[in-house]
Amino acid sequence: MKSLEELRAIRAKMQGKVGVRAENENQIRVVVGMATCGIASGARPVLTALSDAVQEQNLSEKICVTQTGCIGLCQYEPIVEVMEPGKEKVTYVKMTPEKALEMLRMHLLGGQVVTKYTLSAVQDGLK
């Protein structure tokens, strides 16, 4: 059985290393819709993939992954919104963990919006 005592060791190791985690103004906010519509269409693996990647690549100073409720576009779930300071919000639709990681690499790190996965691209495709 793993013991909670291991947390004591983690705490001791991290003492003094924990910087201010307050949200800074320049942080990119990545929001995943996690209402019934999102969950039913597979938002949980998307949220996990994004937050794991941000942690593994030590990006949590730059990128903050959070969850939200339903924004009323249930047919397009899983939805990931990217809010970058000083830029227009980008809405990615019908996401999968793979698409989300591609978006992380191209957009969040590379600064290049992955247009083909955005809401406007999908809506234009329907016209």
Next chain:
Amino acid sequence: MPEIALNILDIAENSVRADASLIGITVSVQPEEDTLTVSIKDDGCGMTPEEAGKVLDPFFTTRTTRKVGLGVPFFKQAAESAGGSFQIDSEIGKGTEVTAVFRLSHIDRMPLGDISSVIHTLIVFNEPVDFRYTYRYGEKSFVLDTGEMREILGTEISFREPEVSAFIREYLETGKEETDGGTEI
């Protein structure tokens, strides 16, 4: 929804939105009684008897972004179509408890799914809320109480710190494994 675990995530998100400070989640698998029981209990704002009656209606929701509310109806249907039962008890100002019983061997019972990941997601993404998760299999049981973890960690270390987050996930996974011996549920 393809898994019981995802239903649990959805219903527990309702508790978060109801401003709960403590959410108790119990999953009890009893092969001898042929039952799988899920209970989600919160100390959130609760509902009036009228509202509690209406949540079973797929066309009722308090959201303004859409006109349907399928979370509770989905969970109820999943339990009842697997030869089980569903109950919701709520009191305004006190909280809400949702209980679903599934017949374990029923052909239409959906799999439990990745319950450890779901509990991990709930804990890590809703840090201000305390979770008390109990997993039972027969006589054996396993408990994770975020209040206890918070006491050890102090207030300044977040559950989102990679090491803490990884510990929580592993703790949940080994706890489950030791309780049910790795049985597919």
